[in-house]
Amino acid sequence: MGGRIVVNISTSANWRRRPVGIVRVEREVTKAIFQHRSEAVVPVYLDVPRGRWMTVKDGCFGDIMSDAWVSSDNPDHDAADVRKHLKPFSPAATDSFVTVGSDWSFQVPDRVEQLYGNHRVLIPALYDLIPLLFPEYAPGMEFYDQFNHHYRAVQRLAKAVFSISETSAVSLREFWESRGLAATAPPVKVVPLAAPVLPAEAPFLDAKERAILEDVEKDGPFIIYVSTIEPRKNHQLLLDIWRELYAERGERCPKLVVVGMRGWGSNDLIRTMERMNAGRAGKIVWREGVSDVLLMQLYSRSTFAVFPSYFEGWGLAASEAAAVGKVCVISTAGALIEATRGLMPSYHPLDFPGWKNEIMRLLDDPAYRTSVESSLTIDAFKRTWQDFGNDFCAKLLDL
Amino acid sequence: MKILQLTNYPIQAPSHGGQIRCAHIAGELRHAGHDVKTVAVYVERDYEPGSEDDLPFGPSSPHWREDFPFLSDYLSGVHALSDAAAIAALATIRDNYLPDVIISEHPWLFAAAEKLAQGRDIRLVYSSHNIEFRLKENMLARAEGSADDRADLVAEIKAVEQHAASRADLVIACTENDADYFRSASAEARNVVVAGNGVEPFSCNAGRVDGWRRYMARPFAVFVSSGHPPNANGFWDMFTPGLTFLAPEEKILVIGSVGHILMQMKGARAFELINSSRIEMVKRMEKKDLQAAVRASHLILLPISEGEGSNLKTAEALESGRPIVGTSKAFRGFEGAALLPHVHITDDARTFRKTVRTLLDAARYEGGTPLEVRSKFYWNRQMEPVVSGIADLFT
């Protein structure tokens, strides 16, 4: 390819905290492209108030990509730093325009269209289509409208689309098909994300973290679910199972450890969690604001993990459990099976008897559990961000 | 002989078990003809000083820890050993009083006592009330904070206790079990005597006893206890899941500061409303009235599930002559009494409740506890080993 590779780094520029999710992906994509073709890279930043694309001076670009950028002590304040280092940007006909942030919120394809007309220069990302497929699992109808508009624009303007999973890719193709847009749609290419990596040396936990860990472990085996608490994540299934387990087993009931922030639409659920017999007996505990290090320790000390989400675009927590050699019972909906290479026991997210029986088997039959755990030591769970970056460049940019 | 008694609390107006024991030790030694001076290193916020010699300990000391209030006695010992003003004050007392023997009540002040005795012909006595490190370990287990931190503290406390046991010329234990621990390789005490807690004969008025029976209207069980969390937990442990075995009009009479915390314990929650409806609480009572209330009861409850040492309440219960339902821990040091027909010992909650139920339904027992059993537990008898043990220090 002869042309420039324009890379939208707005999300990374505006985020000064530990990078997770979409921010992480944008940073890794940018670094990978830079590694392969540094001379062709032109970073751009969307100056939202003025509604125009700017580019970033060289020194600042390096800063943004450095580790120091994401460990700011004052993240909200420092996010504005980038604005001092902007300069004008002019498009060129042979550009490719790579943009992988939460673009639907900022009408990014439309703004690219303003610069380039209907030339297909755009290389956008697809994480999932949840607000389109399950509008009741987004906080409001406005998300449906955003996604609808965005993916129609993508169909019109993209050269190729990067998808994090085959499941998401299929859902996008079906969306276009159902709207009669399949014939002129761009190809969707799957580039799976990296798997979590275990730190090489033993983790350091401070006193408070050690106390949390002891408190969780002290009453016996525990099962862990790591996720924001919101309706799509289906914590309700687990509460219903634990209601029965506690009624059947009393003090011998295992502990359910729910790790995650309170999301939208979950007040009733959290109230239930605290007031039910199992909750009052300390058999369901909730922790938020847990560091990565402590989280990996919690995974390691758990008996196994669960992930009964109604639908996932990928499902990082399931592969996190796999990374420490723990079984994670997953739902069959979405990309969880893909993310765990089909090695984990899986059930329809509403198959209560299936889930409950599996949980009891994993608890009561250590031989069974061990047999599943031993199948988890495969290379697929060792994919690095380097692997991801190389794969992205090869599939989306022919590099 | 002149005896300097170091305590963690003033004992001039004894109300709790520790004060009562210290006061009787001092009293019996005086009875035997010795001169006894008591000096307290006490927690300021918990007590008023008993004399000008008493030394306060509180947040102004660098050794104070707000997060572990139940370690204040141990920390006061650290303070007494390291604080220059405290050391000086104690040295002055020693120089003015010239004791032959220094008794450390509890192990906390033993190191300070040792320091005072250095280079002089002063005998050291460690008067124990408990196996302290186990008690503190249990309390720390229920507290917050990191396990390492807590483990370190337990180890320090254990060391203090071992030091006192192994270095004292005489160790006084409350029970045979405690004595075994002190003699063992873990503590290596050279010279141990056992002197259990005692009780005073009842002197309540028969009319008042009748008054209590009329007031309570039906046969009732009585529970007398201080506000020590293990006591309250023991109550609910033995009555788990709650006081559901009592009929709507029946009540347990609960006397003492345990009333302040009893309904706050976790074990009270499952049947909270039933529990409050089945309890008649009196938080403070004057001694004679307490005796009358106890005598009026159909039976006495001793649901002790934690702690070593011996239990004053057990001695009082035997003295009262009423039937007793208690745990084996309650009868540590009272092995002789365990075989009496009106004493029922069980560590199983189901049996405990059934026994209380049966006794409440049965006719009132008026057989009492035989005098030869009761009088064993009077203070003068209980303290005999202390008096002879100290006398023997100089032979």
Added chain:
Amino acid sequence: MMMLDDEQFIHACFKIILGREADPNGFAHYLDLLKKKKNRSQVISDLCYSPEVTESLLPFEILAAVRRYRSSRLFRLSLKRRVPKPQPATPLEGQPAGASLGPDARREHAHAEQVRLNEALLERLGALQQDVSHLQYSVANASRAPKDILGDGTMRYLFNLSTSNHWRRHAVGIVRVERELGKYLSRFGNIDFVIWDSHGRSLKTLLPYQVSKILSDEWCANGSVGQSFPGAQLSEAAIKAGDIYISVGLDWDHAPTGQLVEYLARFGAKAVLACYDTVPVQFPEFLVRDELGQEFRQHLVEMGHGASEVMAISQSTKRDLVHFWEEAGLERRLPDVFTISLASYASPSQLPVLNAHEHQILRDVFGRGDYILYVSSVESRKNHKMVFDIWRDLWLERGVDCPQFVHVGMAGWGNTDLLGRVPRMPAYIGGKINWLQHVSDDLLAHLYHNCAFTIFPSLYEGWGLAATESLAFGKVCVVSNNSSLEEATQGLMPRYHPLDFIGWKREIERLLDDDGYRKSLEQKISDEHRSVSWADFGARFCDQLVLGKN
């Protein structure tokens, strides 16, 4: 009063009660009423409660009017609470306070005095209303045959009507049961009806006319006015050893069990109580009021100590109750627990006529296609969430051919998040989820009649009246396989674990798509389902009381 002719009677009433001459319209209206119904006490009652009396009349005018007619020999009006007997008129007795002052002097009195008198008037009007009711009752029952006797006549029973006394709106659930049983038992002469006076901590006896009023349909009609009968003004029940007290209402609110058993024990009387379910014990997370959890546990423990017998409304409830007592460790012989199935509300021999508004609703529902009906308040225990999950999939799979889910019932508490999400569901937007509230019994009958089938996926029930109703309408009802729903459907209906989504969905699809299958189940209902009426319920209860079996 009885000796006047109709015209004279009306004139007298206007003068006495309203203090004026009868106006032509009013006169004609009441004359017409008397000609049709011949109910003179009704006339008095209507006038007493007319707006003119309750809103505007000054007290001294009434009192002056009374004074003016004291010598009219028209009738004796008792100002104390006694039953007025039909007798020749005698002079008015008693002199109301302040009547000796002339009207002019009264006008200059302070406002406070008027307020006080207003209150006294209202109290007297209330007493008058009571007297009227009492009188109506006596008149209605004057020629009635002597009552039946329950048992051999040696036992006396006291039936607690406290819950019904306080419940002045449409009666459902537990309140309905108390009312129906009360009505059944009112045929017996050896049953006294009582209420619990919480201030005096004693049982008070209701007078027959009060019982009749409480058990009348008007007492529970929506918009019915008036107070409950206050216990303070009734006399204490005379209880002796061996008497049997029966209470089947909301005891934790109106007649706390601990207090009752203590009270009855004093006399040596026995208590027969009821248990409907143990929801607060098993599902404390579903309680609106957190404290109810402890109150209910206390209620069950006191019941275990103090009741001689307990009625459970299902075998499932009986099992749960006994299990609770065993876990609680009461250490005593427990009460005998007997089971009596509840009756069905519906009497669907003839569908009622709907008003225009109701008809529109029905038309709208029917117009959206075949529908599956769930009659239940919307609360977490009732498991509407699973049904919405099923409809999500049905809409995805069938699009506009998705059936309609109609659910009838008020929103309980604790479902805000769920109900907030439903309107964004494609199935809802497509018109396939339809929530109806404030549905009258008449409209409900039609909804049952026209539905494809019903469902009842509740996480737990003590009985499950909607399931019984469904069968009474000849409609298949898919039920949960736990707790009492199997009993409520007499074991005839398909059952699944309440959270077995896959099982429920498959069954719903089969009932939708396989007509033969559905019809076979409807036939089963027709052949085997035995309806239980409230009379059956009452009779079985009495058998249990008297014979110890039912």
